[in-house]
Amino acid sequence: MTEQGTRTYSPRERMVFSAAQLIRRDGVGATGMRDVAAHADAPRGSLQHYFPGGKDQLVGEAVTWAGRYAARRVTRNLAALPAADRRPSRLFAALISQWTEECLATDFAFGCPVAAVTVDCADAADSARTAAAQAFACWREPLGAALVELGVPEARGASLATLLVSALEGALLIARAERDTHALTTVAEELGPLLDAAALSH
Amino acid sequence: MTEQGTRTYSPRERMVFSAAQLIRRDGVGATGMRDVAAHADAPRGSLQHYFPGGKDQLVGEAVTWAGRYAARRVTRNLAALPAADRRPSRLFAALISQWTEECLATDFAFGCPVAAVTVDCADAADSARTAAAQAFACWREPLGAALVELGVPEARGASLATLLVSALEGALLIARAERDTHALTTVAEELGPLLDAAALSH
DNA sequence: CCATTATTATGACGACTGTCATAAGGTGGC
DNA sequence: GCCACCTTATGACAGTCGTCATAATAATGG
Numbered sequence: 052m053t054e055q056g057t058r059t060y061s062p063r064e065r066m067v068f069s070a071a072q073l074i075r076r077d078g079v080g081a082t083g084m085r086d087v088a089a090h091a092d093a094p095r096g097s098l099q100h101y102f103p104g105g106k107d108q109l110v111g112e113a114v115t116w117a118g119r120y121a122a123r124r125v126t127r128n129l130a131a132l133p134a135a136d137r138r139p140s141r142l143f144a145a146l147i148s149q150w151t152e153e154c155l156a157t158d159f160a161f162g163c164p165v166a167a168v169t170v171d172c173a174d175a176a177d178s179a180r181t182a183a184a185q186a187f188a189c190w191r192e193p194l195g196a197a198l199v200e201l202g203v204p205e206a207r208g209a210s211l212a213t214l215l216v217s218a219l220e221g222a223l224l225i226a227r228a229e230r231d232t233h234a235l236t237t238v239a240e241e242l243g244p245l246l247d248a249a250a251l252s253h
Numbered sequence: 254m255t256e257q258g259t260r261t262y263s264p265r266e267r268m269v270f271s272a273a274q275l276i277r278r279d280g281v282g283a284t285g286m287r288d289v290a291a292h293a294d295a296p297r298g299s300l301q302h303y304f305p306g307g308k309d310q311l312v313g314e315a316v317t318w319a320g321r322y323a324a325r326r327v328t329r330n331l332a333a334l335p336a337a338d339r340r341p342s343r344l345f346a347a348l349i350s351q352w353t354e355e356c357l358a359t360d361f362a363f364g365c366p367v368a369a370v371t372v373d374c375a376d377a378a379d380s381a382r383t384a385a386a387q388a389f390a391c392w393r394e395p396l397g398a399a400l401v402e403l404g405v406p407e408a409r410g411a412s413l414a415t416l417l418v419s420a421l422e423g424a425l426l427i428a429r430a431e432r433d434t435h436a437l438t439t440v441a442e443e444l445g446p447l448l449d450a451a452a453l454s455h
Numbered sequence: 456c457c458a459t460t461a462t463t464a465t466g467a468c469g470a471c472t473g474t475c476a477t478a479a480g481g482t483g484g485c
Numbered sequence: 486g487c488c489a490c491c492t493t494a495t496g497a498c499a500g501t502c503g504t505c506a507t508a509a510t511a512a513t514g515g
Contacts, residue, residue, distance in 0.1 A: 062462090078373040080282030083502065096463040099504075106503065162372055169430040170364055170372045171280040183430040213427070213436050214443045220426055221419030228371040228385040234415050241416045245447050264492090286473065298493040301474075308473065 063101045065091035070113035071120075075164035079110055079171035079179075104178075110168060111182040117164040118186025122193045124149065129197040139201045139250050140243030143215055147239040150223060151232045159230045165190075166220055191216050202250035211249060218242060265303045267293035272315035273322075277366035281312055281373035281381075306380075312370060313384040319366040320388025324395045326351065331399045341403045341452050342445035345417055349441040352425060353434045361432045367392075368422055393418050404452035413451060420444060 060068070069091035073082040084106060088095045102108045128145045153161060165186045168179050195212035199205050218238045225234040262270070271293035275284040286308060290297045304310045330347045355363060367388045370381050397414035401407050420440045427436035 078280065078282055080280055080373065080502095084504090085502085094463050096465080100462060165430070166368075166426055167372045169426050170369045171282065172429075180430060180432075184432070187427050187430055210439050210443055213424075213439045214420065217423030217427060217436060217440050218416065218420045219423065221421065221423030222415075224368055224371050224422055225389050225415070225419060227374075228367070228382060228389055230382075230386070234419060237412050237415045238419050241412055241447075245443075282472095285471080296493050298495080302492065 062091065062093040062097055066093050066098070066101065066109065067112045067116050069093075070109050071117045071164045072161075074110065074113055074167050075117070075162050076160050078167050084109070107178050110179045114165055114168045114179065114182045114186050115189075118182075118189040121165075121186070121190040125190070125193045125197055129200070137201055139198050139203060139211075139246035140239075142197060142201060143242060143246060144239045146215075147219065147222075147235050150219065151226075151235045154223075154226055154232055154235070159227050162227050163220060163223055166224065187216065198246070198250075203246070204249070207249055211246065215242065215246075264293065264295040264299055268295050268300070268303065268311070269314045269318050271295075272311050273319045273366045274363075276312065276315055276369050277319070277364050278362050280369050286311070309380050312381045316367055316370045316381065316384045316388050317391075320391040323367075323388070323392040327392070327395045327399055331402070339403055341400050341405060341413075341448035342441075344399060344403060345444060345448060346441045348417075349421065349424075349437050352421065353428075353437045356425075356428055356434055356437070361429050364429050365422060365425055368426065389418065400448070400452075405448070406451070409451055413448065417444065417448075 066087055070082065070087045073086055073090055084098050085095060087093075087109065088098055098109070099105075102112075104111075125142075125146065128149070129142055132141060132145065165183050168183045172180050191209070191212045194215060195208040198211055199208040203211060219235075222234040222238040226232050268289055272284065272289045275288055275292055286300050287297060289295075289311065290300055300311075301307075304314075306313075327344075327348065330351070331344055334343055334347065367385050370385045374382055393411070393414045396417060397410040400413050401410040405413060421437075424436040424440040428434050
């Protein structure tokens with residue numbers, strides 16, 4: 052979630068990006084509009100110009116962006132899967148390991164922005180929460196499709212995708228609290244056989 | 254998390270209890286000290302008296318209380334398991350269904366306080382986060398023991414407990430965002446066979 | 456060159472927040 | 486009575502928040 056292409060981003064894009072970064076680190080409530088502008092090197096006056104809907108709109112766009120980012124991550128990891136490892140367990144392990152590395156690299160400072168918005172729903176009565184729901188859906192859908200492509204029967208693709216997102220999200224939470232990645236690796240190891248068994252019974 | 258015994262609780266206990274309630278509904282940042290006192294029908298002046306450590310201390314005690322509550326819930330569900338259903342899948346299903354009912358009863362307003370504290374770590378540099386870590390441990394430990402008692406080999410008890418807490422926590426997150434309990438039921442259904450299979454290979 | 460629009464700058468507003476200082480009740484022991 | 490102690494009451498402090506009003510500047514198209 053740190054790498055971005057070489058092209059320059061507009062201040063508006065940078066603010067959405069920065070909002071997602073700050074939200075997943077500090078939570079929604081603790082992330083101020085002024086902080087977002089400063090982190091994005093964007094003028095403070097642009098906030099009310101690009102986001103007339105206020106903080107709700109900014110948070111909503113940030114979480115939507117995060118959902119699309121997570122979806123891209125799934126398809127990218129699927130495409131990068133070695134031909135010898137085209138099993139669902141390998142895909143999940145790759146996803147988990149990517150989050151694990153991120154945890155270690157940032158000293159467990161970063162969580163998932165979608166989770167942060169879901170938990171910190173004090174503001175934005177509905178708009179932010181529905182955006183979080185769509186982000187989860189946007190994340191789960193390509194994951195289910197990837198599982199099916201790896202041999203999981205179509206009927207179980209969506210269910211297993213829900214399970215994987217749940218386990219990943221929960222393990223990320225535990226890992227952050229304990230400052231230890233063992234929950235992430237444990238989840239990957241325990242769920243791997245289940246996934247491959249589901250794929251074998253084509 | 255709503256039922257409490259008949260005995261009267263001291264203002265201090267009520268404030269810890271109320272803090273946990275408000276935190277899991279609104280998040281840490283959005284829960285004000287004044288709100289806690291009002292919700293607990295406790296005098297505002299008692300806050301600085303009982304919690305000289307300030308908000309950090311109150312949040313820490315609230316999440317510790319929540320962890321112990323979750324642990325109690327595990328042992329209680331294990332004890333209440335019908336003799337015919339002494340399988341790990343049944344225990345997990347019972348836990349999931351309890352959270353599901355809570356979601357529906359509160360219109361998805363309540364999440365898990367431990368998750369809220371973990372995500373909203375802006376305040377309380379370490380004390381709150383370590384309290385959250387201990388709460389997770391306090392929750393996972395009796396769950397692992399219960400799995401072992403239901404036939405899971407001792408070596409896998411802890412791992413499976415970590416998986417179950419992760420999946421439950423993540424599914425709770427998704428359910429809250431989507432205002433739909435399908436993630437919870439899906440997780441229970443998908444994980445049930447895995448658990449019973451692990452128990453059969455005594 | 457002008458007019459129109461898009462963007463940025465700046466300061467202020469009211470409403471919160473956690474925390475503290477200070478002092479007042481309340482209760483039981485002597 | 487009086488003292489000590491636990492508890493509560495109350496107001497104020499400095500800070501931050503999201504939002505808005507207003508104006509200056511930059512860019513754009515005629």
